[in-house]
Amino acid sequence: MLSALLVFIVQLAYVPVLTLRTIMMVKGMKERAAAMGMLEGLVYVLALGLVFSDLSNYLNMVAYALGFAVGLYIGAIIEEKLAIGYVTLEVNIPTRNQELIDRLRELGFSVSTSAVEGMSSTRYQLDCTARRDREKEFIRVVSDFEPAAFIVSFEPRSFKGGYITKAMKKRREKYLKKKKNTENA
Structure with a gap:
C-alpha cells in the first residue's frame, strides 16, 4: 500500500x-x-x-x-x-466605440481598428494582442462596453515589431502605478 x-x-x-x-x-x-x-x-x-x-x-x-x-x-x-505567451483577439462590434478603444489602450492593450463589411451593415473590427494572462481581463472590458460583441481569440506562433513589443509593457506599468496611487489615496 x-x-x-x-x-x-x-x-x-x-x-x-x-x-x-x-x-x-x-x-x-x-x-x-x-x-x-x-x-x-x-x-x-x-x-x-x-x-x-x-x-x-x-x-x-x-x-x-x-x-x-x-x-x-x-x-x-x-x-x-x-498563461504563457500571447493571444490575438479579434472583436467585431456594430459601431466604432471610441470609449471602448480608449479604455483598452489606457489599460495597455494594443488596438488596431478597421471598418468591415458585415452581412447587412458596416461593422467595426478591433485587432488586439495581449499576454495570455490578461485575456479574461480584455474580454471583461469589452463585454462591459459592448455586451453583444463577437470576440475570437487565438494564439500567434510568433510576431515581430509593432506596438506590443515596447509600448504595451510601458502602458501596463503606467496603468498599474496609477491604479496603485488611486488605491492609496
Whole structure:
C-alpha cells in the first residue's frame, strides 16, 4: 500500500512537469523545455522503477494510472494559471466605440481598428494582442462596453515589431502605478 501511495505521488510530480515541458516546446522555449525534460526523465524513471519492481502488485499499476490522470488535471490548472505567451483577439462590434478603444489602450492593450463589411451593415473590427494572462481581463472590458460583441481569440506562433513589443509593457506599468496611487489615496 505504501509503494502504491509513493507511485501516485511521484506521478503527481511527473505529469505536470510533462505538461509544462510540452507547452514550453510548443512556445519555442528550448532551454526551459530541456531543463523540464531532464526533470521529467528523472521522475519518470523513478515512477516506472517502482511499478516494475513488483509487477504482481496491481495496486501500483492503478496508482500509476490514477496519478497520471490527476497529474494531467493539475498540469492543466498550472498551465492555465501561468498563461504563457500571447493571444490575438479579434472583436467585431456594430459601431466604432471610441470609449471602448480608449479604455483598452489606457489599460495597455494594443488596438488596431478597421471598418468591415458585415452581412447587412458596416461593422467595426478591433485587432488586439495581449499576454495570455490578461485575456479574461480584455474580454471583461469589452463585454462591459459592448455586451453583444463577437470576440475570437487565438494564439500567434510568433510576431515581430509593432506596438506590443515596447509600448504595451510601458502602458501596463503606467496603468498599474496609477491604479496603485488611486488605491492609496
